Amino acid sequence: xxxxxxxxxxxxxxxxxxxxxxxxxxxxxxxxxxxxxxxxxxxxxxxxxxxxxxxxxxxxxxxxxxxxxxxxxxxxxxxxxxxxxxxxxxxxxxxxxxxxxxxxxxxxxxxxxxxxxxxxxxxxxxxxxxxxxxxxxxxxxxxxxxxxxxxxxxxxxxxxxxxxxxxxxxxxxxxxxxxxxxxxxxxxxxxxxxxxxxxxxxxxxxxxxxxx
Numbered sequence: 641x642x643x644x645x646x647x648x649x650x651x652x653x654x655x656x657x658x659x660x661x662x663x664x665x666x667x668x669x670x671x672x673x674x675x676x677x678x679x680x681x682x683x684x685x686x687x688x689x690x691x692x693x694x695x696x697x698x699x700x701x702x703x704x705x706x707x708x709x710x711x712x713x714x715x716x717x718x719x720x721x722x723x724x725x726x727x728x729x730x731x732x733x734x735x736x737x738x739x740x741x742x743x744x745x746x747x748x749x750x751x752x753x754x755x756x757x758x759x760x761x762x763x764x765x766x767x768x769x770x771x772x773x774x775x776x777x778x779x780x781x782x783x784x785x786x787x788x789x790x791x792x793x794x795x796x797x798x799x800x801x802x803x804x805x806x807x808x809x810x811x812x813x814x815x816x817x818x819x820x821x822x823x824x825x826x827x828x829x830x831x832x833x834x835x836x837x838x839x840x841x842x843x844x845x846x847x848x849x850x851x852x
Contacts, residue, residue: 645803645823645825645834646834646835646836647802647803647834647835647836648835648836648837649680649835649836649837649838650677650680650681650774650835650838650841651680651681651683651684653681653774653802653822653835654680654681654682654683654684654685654772655684655688656802656822657681657684657685657772657800657801657802657820657822658684658685658688658689660800660820660822661685661689661770661798661800661820664818664820666768666770666798666818666820667768668685668689668691668768668769668770668798669691669767669768669769670686670691670692670693670694670762670764670767670768670769670770671685671686671689671691671692671693671694671769671770671771671772672693672694672695672696672762672769672770672771672772672785672789673693673694673695673696673771673772673773673849674695674696674697674698674771674772674773674781674782674785675695675697675751675755675841675843675846676840676841676842676843676845676846677773677774677775677840677841678772678773678774679693679695679841679846679849679850680774680841680849681772681773681774681800681802682695682772682849683849685770685772685800689770691770692762693849693850694756694759694761694762694850695752695755695756695850696715696716696771696785696788696789697715697716697748697749697751697752697755697785698713698714698715698716698719698748698781698782698784698785698788699713699714699744699745699747699748699751699781700712700713700744700780700781701713701714701720701722701737701740701741701744701780702740703726703730703732704730704731704732704736706730709726709730710723710726710778710780711723711726711727711730711732711737712726712727712737712741712780712784713744713780713781713783713784714741714744714745714748714784715745715748715784715785715787715788716745716748716749716751716752716788717745717749717788717791718741718745719784719787719788719790719791720741720745720784720787721780721783721784721786721787722737723778723780754843754847755843755846755847755850756850764789764792764793764794765792765793765794766793766794766795767794767795767796768794768795768796768798769789769794769796769797769798770798770799770800771785771786771789771797771798771799771800771816772800772801773801774801774802774831774835775801775802775803775804775831775834776801776803776804776805776808776809776812776831777804777805777808777828777830777831778808779804779808779811779812782799782801782812783812783815786799786812786815786816796817796818797816797817797818798816798817798818798819798820799812799815799816799818799819799820799821800819800820800821801819801820801821801822802821802822802823802834803821803822803823803824803825803828803831803834804821804823804824804828804831805824805825805826805828806824806825806826806828809821809824
């Protein structure tokens with residue numbers, strides 16, 4: 641694999657996203673990172689663009705008997721995205737999906753509250769919002785987050801990610817005003833494939849980026 645397509649770590653990936661955002665003259669008002677892995681990149685983007693950093697949270701909805709296999713995702717306000725093809729292939733029904741939606745929405749709310757602490761949710765009215773993550777695969781979590789943000793009064797939504805498979809990125813371009821993606825490799829097998837250091841980000845480390 642071409643080494644130029646690898647990122648040293650999440651912070652360096654964020655710095656490269658900043659370059660791409662500047663090249664496109666995107667005038668951001670706020671950066672929203674998807675925790676946990678999106679926060680190191682979000683911090684780099686927010687600092688370089690001199691904008692506030694906050695979060696948008698969603699949880700995956702797992703298949704019956706196989707919770708690691710996502711059939712959708714739900715954001716902290718209940719906004720949901722369902723992967724219809726994956727859902728049909730699992731034998732799950734609407735009742736199961738709705739139950740899991742409620743459970744995971746509550747988990748997402750708790751996570752958002754824990755990360756924000758005493759801070760209130762940001763007002764996105766008339767704002768250009770840059771949503772940052774460390775990469776996308778199927779994009780379930782990102783799509784639920786975008787559904788959440790579409791319910792706000794944000795003026796413009798920009799998704800900024802270092803890497804994702806071409807088909808997912810193409811689909812996401814229909815969901816936002818602009819997608820900034822540095823690499824769309826056809827040999828995509830997983831986000832971590834394109835990082836030299838892709839260690840898991842702990843909750844404590846992720847929350848520290850919000851306090852910087």
